[in-house]
Amino acid sequence: MVGFTADEDMNDDLRNMVWKGHYLGTQPADVMMHVPVDPYLAKANDKVRIFGAYHREALALARRPERVRQAPSGSAAVALEVFTREKIGVETASLADSFLLGVLNGRLRDNVVHFKTVGEAAQALAAGQVAAVLATRAELEAALKGQRELPVEPVSFPELKVDSWPLGMAVKVEEQALADAIAAALAELKRDGSLAEIFRRHGISHLPA
Numbered sequence: 001m002v003g004f005t006a007d008e009d010m011n012d013d014l015r016n017m018v019w020k021g022h023y024l025g026t027q028p029a030d031v032m033m034h035v036p037v038d039p040y041l042a043k044a045n046d047k048v049r050i051f052g053a054y055h056r057e058a059l060a061l062a063r064r065p066e067r068v069r070q071a072p073s074g075s076a077a078v079a080l081e082v083f084t085r086e087k088i089g090v091e092t093a094s095l096a097d098s099f100l101l102g103v104l105n106g107r108l109r110d111n112v113v114h115f116k117t118v119g120e121a122a123q124a125l126a127a128g129q130v131a132a133v134l135a136t137r138a139e140l141e142a143a144l145k146g147q148r149e150l151p152v153e154p155v156s157f158p159e160l161k162v163d164s165w166p167l168g169m170a171v172k173v174e175e176q177a178l179a180d181a182i183a184a185a186l187a188e189l190k191r192d193g194s195l196a197e198i199f200r201r202h203g204i205s206h207l208p209a
Helices: 010-019 039-044 095-106 118-126 137-143 176-191 194-201
Strands: 032-036 048-063 088-091 112-115 132-136 152-154 164-172
Touching (some): 010 048, 048 137, 088 095, 095 112, 132 137, 164 176
Parallel strands (some): 088 112, 088 132
């Protein structure tokens, strides 16, 4: 298994980790996980084969109930008004980051607090340094596992064009046999409940893609 820090662009990640390798010397992996299963992404990257959706990722909000009384919903002008007064954490250069900085003509900018990772943002939430964190649901649930006093809830705003997306895998485009073998194994994991159990073990809600 090879861990890596995501680049600013998924196209770069696919090049560095799947079909070419990184200029610093990291060799490409046989398969990359956590890849958005998106036709536009697939079309733009003809050297990889994207397949095997296994989970639907979504944005969610973790909050301190005494400071943010309910999960924001509806138009951003109403739902996010609380963050003109309260601090909200995000992972730097994430979807949540760009959304909060731009929404409402930038009115929330002064109260958006940046962290290197969702885990660090979650720690700040637990310590009371921020009132909420906006991030992917899986990362928030994993980071806050067992802390039921800090609810993690899905969010949806009309101003946010994409609030959920299927995740799958990628291999080199010529590795059809490998993709087929992985897809067959994944189907069995879904069938016998093993996939859902893996998510449950880590405190994450499995959302079928």
